[in-house]
Amino acid sequence: MIKVLEHNGFIGSIEFSLEDSILFGSLLYINDLVTYEGQTIEELREAFEEAVEEYIELCKECEKELEKPFKGVFNVRVSPEIHKKAVYEAERRGVTLNQFIGDAIKNELDFIHSNSLEHKAISDKIDAVGAQLDNAVIDINSTFAVNTYMQFSQILEGAKK
Numbered sequence: 001m002i003k004v005l006e007h008n009g010f011i012g013s014i015e016f017s018l019e020d021s022i023l024f025g026s027l028l029y030i031n032d033l034v035t036y037e038g039q040t041i042e043e044l045r046e047a048f049e050e051a052v053e054e055y056i057e058l059c060k061e062c063e064k065e066l067e068k069p070f071k072g073v074f075n076v077r078v079s080p081e082i083h084k085k086a087v088y089e090a091e092r093r094g095v096t097l098n099q100f101i102g103d104a105i106k107n108e109l110d111f112i113h114s115n116s117l118e119h120k121a122i123s124d125k126i127d128a129v130g131a132q133l134d135n136a137v138i139d140i141n142s143t144f145a146v147n148t149y150m151q152f153s154q155i156l157e158g159a160k161k
Helices: 041-061 080-093 098-159
Strands: 004-007 011-015 015-019 020-028 035-038
Touching: 004 041, 011 041, 020 041, 035 041, 080 098
Parallel strands: none
Antiparallel strands: 004 011, 011 020, 015 020, 020 035
């Protein structure tokens, strides 16, 4: 299930207010406050995309550098033991710690993505088998109904004699 909106490299939240019966959100991972709202998911999506486009245009008009949500730099806090092991492994591989961590994150994301695709393929196969079973049950029920009708008809014919 997707819990954020994406457009032109920007990500926006999806929130709701039961009191006001409204969907709303804001652009994430930028220092400015940009919000949007809508009555339906489609209205929210349209308002989000419009907010992104207006934010880009406003930055151009004000000659403000467009703030991209991700710059490729972030701090990671780990235990001293993990830090030590990561440095040693990076050194052993002949790469920088940044390269080692970047590769580890990429490998994890690739693994998640491949499992997600595999899960979808399995789910699709299960759905196909389910549809085949539904059809088989319909065939069995139809055959049962026809056989029952024929037996009932024979009983009625016998009773008339």
